[in-house]
Amino acid sequence: MPPPDAADGRDPLAARAVALAVLRRVERDRAYADVALDAALANSALDTRDRGLATRLVYGTVAWQGLLDWHLAHLAGRAPETLDLAVRLVLRLGCYQLLVLDRIPAHAAVATSVELAKRVAPAAAGLVNAVLRRAARERATLPLPDAADPVRHLAVAFSHPEWLVARWLELFGVAETRLLLAADNEAAPTVLRARPGERDRLIADLAAQGIVAEPSRYAPDAVEIDAVAPHALAGYGLGAFTVQSEASQLVALLLDPQPGTRVLDVCAAPGGKATYVAELVGSRGLVVAFDRRRRGAAAIATGARRLGIMRLAVGTADARRLPLAVHERFDRILVDAPCSGLGTLRAHPEVRWSRGPADVLRLAALQAEILHAATAHLAPGGALVYATCTLSAAENEGVVEPWLAAHPELERDHAAAHLAPAAAALVDASGALRTLPHRHRLDGFYALRVRRR
Ligand SMILES: C[S@@+](CC[C@H](N)C(=O)[O-])C[C@H]1O[C@@H](n2cnc3c(N)ncnc32)[C@H](O)[C@@H]1O
Incomplete structure (x- = not known):
């Protein structure tokens, strides 16, 4: 029986069933939420509104999982991890609609959750009904841990x-x-990168398709749009734009690649920064891009083809053992290191649950090794950018300080000298680019530029 709010003729279970399937992949298979969601939406017949709802439900339920499980333990009288996975996920999804979202009527959240439970765990439909009705009744007075801790x-x-x-x-x-x-816990804005210098044209083309698009604040080719599934927009296949966060664009710009420059990018997949840099160095320059993952390297090559970039050479390699001649040197090197990703929790909410302190230590050691190996290929007078998308000090200052101490031939180069004036607000006292979700509404990146004397 359809739940009572099916007045507009849409199936109220459709978006929720897609969200539930994605949540199951994230929890059971440790899939990335965005990748699993893109795949599920590509195979679904949901309309635009339901795609938006499914997206909201997936990102929100994963982000708010800690709070939802806290309340569920109280409401169900047992630890959520003792419930079957399907039941736990239906309850989280229902609680997210009842306790965090404010536009879904309580009766609709409960009824759709009970219907979902009947599909995936019929024996638990009564439990789901009882727990969610209690959540709806008590939602204004549910307790939180004492603020003394x-x-x-x-x-x-x-x-x-x-x-x-x-x-x-x-x-x-x-x-x-x-x-x-x-x-x-806020949604990250959807940001595109226009071809260099063609931002106004992209905004006009998007407007012609009815898409609201605004120039971003700090990166000159960045455009913020109000749309889900940007890869499906006209122009993507023709290379009119790339989907890339503004902070990521700023890291590529910090490298300050001039036309004709030779650039090495040692951790380059999926290629957002490498393709931007390749566009900036133009047909007289060259970007040599490596990544350890073969599929990652293939994604860079695919992106370069889509954008019509010729001067980008791609290879699969471990950046600690680069397949380059010892004497080979580059004018610019980008070390966009594998990191804990803790600055990108808006776009990747699951990362907060999958990472732990041991990952930070392991990654910091890997970053130091990669940085050391890349430094050997920096030409005199050349510049290297070390970047992460994390806020953890161990992976940022903790990596660059010992590295600089071991390399007296390197000197810090102030980021503001290489970015647009508006971006000066993003540069910290040490001269590094440091973006923060709560201060700048950007992903949390760290990027230090150094020059070889
Ligand atoms: C932060 S991502 C790079 C993002 C990329 N620069 C872009 O803008 O699209 C880090 C990359 O490092 C790669 N990676 C991890 N360990 C590596 C290693 N030892 N050598 C080379 N690449 C590695 C990962 O596969 C991942 O693609």
């Missing part, structure tokens, strides 16, 4: 793991940590 309180209230909250409290203090945690 700020780590636990903030971790639950803003749905982040405790270890991460403890780190952010040390780095940012209480007031700013609250803002950062809140910003992590």
Whole structure:
């Protein structure tokens, strides 16, 4: 029986069933939420509104999982991890609609969840009904952990793991940590990169398709749009734009690649920065791009073909052992290192649950090795950018400080000298680019530029 809010003729279960299938892939197979969602939407017949709803349900339920499980433990009288996966996910999805979203009527959230349960775990439909009805009744008075323990309180209230909250409290203090945690739970804007210098034309082309598009604040080719599934927009296949966050565009710009420059990018997949740099160095320049993953390297080549880029050579290689002659040197090197990704929780909410302190240590050691190997190929007078999309000090200052101490031939180069004037606000006291979701509405990136004397 369809739930009671099916008044507009749409199937109220359609978007929720897609969201549930994606949540199952994220939890059971450790899939990336965005990748699993893109695949599910590509195979679905959902209309635009339902695509938007499914997207919201997936990102929101994953982001708010910590808070939802806290409330579920209270409402169900048992730890959520003791429930079958399908039941746990239906309950999280229902609780997200009841406790976090404010536009879905309670009766619709409960009824659709019970119908979903009948499909995937029929024996638990009664339990789902009872728990969610209780959630609807008690939602204004559900308890949170005592604020006397700020780590636990903030971790639950803003749905982040405790270890991460403890780190952010040390780095940012209480007031700013609250803002950062809140910003992590907002949706990231969808940002495109126009072909260099063609931003106005792209905005006009998008407007002709009825897409609201605005120039971004800091990166000269960045355009923010109000649309889901940007890869499906006209012009993508023809190379009119690339989907790339503004912070990521800024890292490529920090390299300041001039026409004719030879550039090495050692961790290049899927190629957002490598293709941008290749567009900027033009037909007289060259970008040599490596990635350890063969499929990653293939994605760079596909992107280059779509954009009509000729001067981008791609290879599969471990950046700690680059397949380059010892004497080979480049004018610019980008080390966009594999990292914990903790600055991108808006776009990748699952990362907060899949990473732990041990990953940070392991990645910091890997980053140091990659940086050391890449430095050997920097030409005198050339510049290297070390970048991460994490806020963890161990992977940023913790990597670059010992590296600079070991390389007296390198000197810091102030980021503001290489970016548009508006981006000066994004440069910290050490001269590094440092973007933060809560201060700048950008993903949290760190990028240091150094020059070889
Ligand atoms: C932050 S991502 C790079 C993003 C890319 N620069 C872009 O803008 O699209 C880090 C990349 O490092 C790659 N990677 C991880 N370990 C590596 C290693 N030892 N050598 C080379 N690449 C590695 C990963 O496969 C991943 O594609």
